[in-house]
Amino acid sequence: MNNLLARHHSPLTHLAKFARRTMSTRSVQVTQPARPVQAPAFYQTKPPPHHNPNGAGFRLPWPSATLNGLLGFLKARMFDWEDAPLDPNNLPDVSQCDWKPQSSAVGADDILFTWIGHAGCHVRMPLKSSGSDSPAYLSILTDPVLSKRCSPSQYIGPARYTDTPTSITAMAESEEAGVWPDLLVFSHNHYDHLDYDTVKAILNPPSPSKSPPHILCTLGVAAFFHSMGVKKENITELDWWDSRQLNFPGSASVQVTCVPAQHFSGRGLLDRNKTLWAGFTFECEGKKFYFAGDTGYRNVSRGMTREQEDAQPCCPAFKEIGDLLGPFDLSAIPIGAYLPRSFMSTIHMAPRDSVRAHKEVKSKKSIGIHWGSFRLTPEDVNEPPKHLKEEAERIGLAEDEFIVMKIGETRAFPTSV
Ligand SMILES: [Zn+2]
Numbered sequence: 001m002n003n004l005l006a007r008h009h010s011p012l013t014h015l016a017k018f019a020r021r022t023m024s025t026r027s028v029q030v031t032q033p034a035r036p037v038q039a040p041a042f043y044q045t046k047p048p049p050h051h052n053p054n055g056a057g058f059r060l061p062w063p064s065a066t067l068n069g070l071l072g073f074l075k076a077r078m079f080d081w082e083d084a085p086l087d088p089n090n091l092p093d094v095s096q097c098d099w100k101p102q103s104s105a106v107g108a109d110d111i112l113f114t115w116i117g118h119a120g121c122h123v124r125m126p127l128k129s130s131g132s133d134s135p136a137y138l139s140i141l142t143d144p145v146l147s148k149r150c151s152p153s154q155y156i157g158p159a160r161y162t163d164t165p166t167s168i169t170a171m172a173e174s175e176e177a178g179v180w181p182d183l184l185v186f187s188h189n190h191y192d193h194l195d196y197d198t199v200k201a202i203l204n205p206p207s208p209s210k211s212p213p214h215i216l217c218t219l220g221v222a223a224f225f226h227s228m229g230v231k232k233e234n235i236t237e238l239d240w241w242d243s244r245q246l247n248f249p250g251s252a253s254v255q256v257t258c259v260p261a262q263h264f265s266g267r268g269l270l271d272r273n274k275t276l277w278a279g280f281t282f283e284c285e286g287k288k289f290y291f292a293g294d295t296g297y298r299n300v301s302r303g304m305t306r307e308q309e310d311a312q313p314c315c316p317a318f319k320e321i322g323d324l325l326g327p328f329d330l331s332a333i334p335i336g337a338y339l340p341r342s343f344m345s346t347i348h349m350a351p352r353d354s355v356r357a358h359k360e361v362k363s364k365k366s367i368g369i370h371w372g373s374f375r376l377t378p379e380d381v382n383e384p385p386k387h388l389k390e391e392a393e394r395i396g397l398a399e400d401e402f403i404v405m406k407i408g409e410t411r412a413f414p415t416s417v
């Protein structure tokens, strides 16, 4: 069974298997932000251009996003899909999370970033407002998948080829500041981003001192968490360009904004594009982080030269995000799952796209994600960081401006505030 079909088109669902029950999540006060974001005029139609006019589901509204459909997938699968060999002795590095940045000199204003693998990002935004001498953080966890497979079943579908760098128990028991997440973020509902077992474990913290985090998701995805017993007030569900201020107990507060991404959604045969997909931006005490989620950049046809590719229309969202919400101190931008280009370019960035998005969103530092854990596409699993380096050089980025990290590694990123 091919990976993509296993991931996106299985009729199985976990949801019906579990009884509904209520969980108490830490109470977060959700308010309108002091500086709401005004969506660009293009998105201010009624309904907005990314909502289907009949009210059911969503669509991509840009010329850069011509989806290739099932026929395009079958063609690409037949003619352009040859899995590069997976050498068990040459896999991306994994270290078990100790949550400590490599550098001993960590500034009080530094953002701490730990890569969990694939799109799983653990981000600690530094808090001055805590009033305490010891470091305090608002902790954000995006798209965590710690299961063996990203699939409706743990028996079939894409299995991880690198180990998980942590567990929910280890996170709950860590004595490092801010490891347990305050905010759990989901860019969309594909299995490699929204994993039932991982979510279930986080919503039932193994340590009594930890509370389930507040959940931030896109339109239509809250129902998934309601069915797991999460109360409405513990979920913030947003449309593109919606912003909220999330005020956590104590003094921590973060402005979140849901921003467009060029992708799609679905967990079964009948729910394609019924729920929304997005990236998110976070602003906490003047420091800014952008999580791009899962996204493409342009639509490249089979056999196109590099020049023809560069002449294709690009997704305008990244420039809009940069103009309205940037610059960002740190961004997590996908760089993997891009072959065959003729099929994947619409929904997944290749490094040549990622470096352009990095510039357009006005990111000071970016980390390449969406590679290293699950094999979804045929490219060599070590290829994305190699191409990233080449493309970063080609467009003249500084050497450490757009990097990849070891799975499980923590780094401190200085901010300019
Ligand atoms: Zn996806």
Ligand SMILES: [Zn+2]
Pocket (backbone or CB within 6 Å): 190, 192, 193, 294, 370
């Ligand atoms: Zn994905």
